[in-house]
Amino acid sequence: MKILCFGSLNIDLVYKVDEFVKAKETIASISMEKFCGGKGLNQSIALKRAGSNIYHGGLIGEDGEILKIALKNANVNVENVRLTQTKTGNAIIQLDKHGQNCILLYGGANEAITKVDVDIVLENFEKGDYILLQNEISCVDYIIDKAYEKGMIIALNPSPMNDRILGYALDKISWFILNEVEGMALTKSSDIDRVLDKMVHKFPSAKILLTLGEKGASLYADGEIYNREIFETSVVDTTAAGDTFTGYFLSSIMQNKSYEKSLEIATMAASICVSELGASNSIPKLSKVLSRLDCKAD
Numbered sequence: 343m344k345i346l347c348f349g350s351l352n353i354d355l356v357y358k359v360d361e362f363v364k365a366k367e368t369i370a371s372i373s374m375e376k377f378c379g380g381k382g383l384n385q386s387i388a389l390k391r392a393g394s395n396i397y398h399g400g401l402i403g404e405d406g407e408i409l410k411i412a413l414k415n416a417n418v419n420v421e422n423v424r425l426t427q428t429k430t431g432n433a434i435i436q437l438d439k440h441g442q443n444c445i446l447l448y449g450g451a452n453e454a455i456t457k458v459d460v461d462i463v464l465e466n467f468e469k470g471d472y473i474l475l476q477n478e479i480s481c482v483d484y485i486i487d488k489a490y491e492k493g494m495i496i497a498l499n500p501s502p503m504n505d506r507i508l509g510y511a512l513d514k515i516s517w518f519i520l521n522e523v524e525g526m527a528l529t530k531s532s533d534i535d536r537v538l539d540k541m542v543h544k545f546p547s548a549k550i551l552l553t554l555g556e557k558g559a560s561l562y563a564d565g566e567i568y569n570r571e572i573f574e575t576s577v578v579d580t581t582a583a584g585d586t587f588t589g590y591f592l593s594s595i596m597q598n599k600s601y602e603k604s605l606e607i608a609t610m611a612a613s614i615c616v617s618e619l620g621a622s623n624s625i626p627k628l629s630k631v632l633s634r635l636d637c638k639a640d
C-alpha cells in the first residue's frame with residue numbers, strides 16, 4: 343500500500359516581530375529566515391519521519407528546486423514533483439513574540455496544477471492506496487473525484503479553509519483531520535462543543551479528528567470518541583504544528599497503531615515542533631518523539 347500526499351510546496355520567509363504589522367504601519371522585523379514549507383511538503387516530511395513510505399505530488403517553478411531537494415533529503419519519493427513555468431508558491435510569515443504566526447500566501451505553481459497533471463500523477467496509484475490532501479493547490483475537487491473512482495482512501499486536511507472546500511464532494515472523504523476554525527466553517531456552527539457531533543452527523547461514514555488547540559484533540563472513529571490532552575511545552579513557533587500532527591497521526595494509523603497510541607505520538611510530535619523555529623525543519627524524527635514519550639512514562 344502506497345501513500346501519496348498531493349499538496350503544496352512553498353518557500354517560507356519568516357519575519358520575527360514583536361507584534362504583527364497593522365494597516366498603515368511600517369515596522370522593522372527582528373530577523374528574517376527562509377525555510378522549506380507548504381502544508382503539502384510539511385505533511386509529506388512528517389509522514390516520512392513517522393515511518394511511512396511517502397510519495398509527494400505537486401508543482402514547483404524554476405526557483406523551487408530547493409523544495410524538491412528538501413523532500414529528497416528527507417527520503418520522500420519526488421517522481422511526481424514536476425516543474426512548471428509559473429513561480430514557486432511562497433508564504434510570508436510573521437512570527438510574534440508569543441510564537442503565534444500569520445501567513446500571507448502566494449499560490450504560484452501550487453495553483454497551476456491542471457486536470458492533466460492530476461491524471462499523470464494518479465496513474466501511479468491504485469485501489470487501497472492512501473491519498474492525503476490539503477486545500478493549498480488547484481484541482482482538489484478533481485483529485486478527490488478521481489482518487490475515489492480509483493478506490494483510493496482519501497484523507498483531507500481542509501486547510502486553509504475557504505469557500506472552495508464547500509464545493510468538494512466531501513462525502514468521498516474517509517478521514518477528516520481539521521482544526522476548530524475549519525470544523526466550525528464546515529458545520530456552519532459557532533459552538534465548538536457541537537462541531538464533532540455535527541461533523542459525525544454530516545459525514546457518518548468518515549473518521550474525524552478535530553484538533554482543539556490547548557485543549558488537545560478529539561477523534562471520532564468506529565462509533566467511539568477518543569480524547570487526547572496536549573503535552574505542555576514552551577512555544578517558539580506554531581508553524582507546521584498542525585502538519586506534523588496530521589502526518590504523524592496518519593502514519594501511525596497506517597502502521598496499525600491503536601487510535602490512542604496514534605493520538606499520543608502525533609501530540610508529542612506536534613509539541614516538539616512548536617518548540618523550534620521554522621516549518622519542515624522543525625518536524626521531529628520518530629526516535630526523538632518516542633524517547634520523549636518514554637521519558638514521560640518513567
Ligand code: RIB
Pocket residue numbers: 350352353354378379380381384432433445478581582583584585621622
Ligand atoms: O502549515 C504551515 C504552512 O502553511 C507553512 O509552511 C506555509 O507555507 C503555509 O503553507
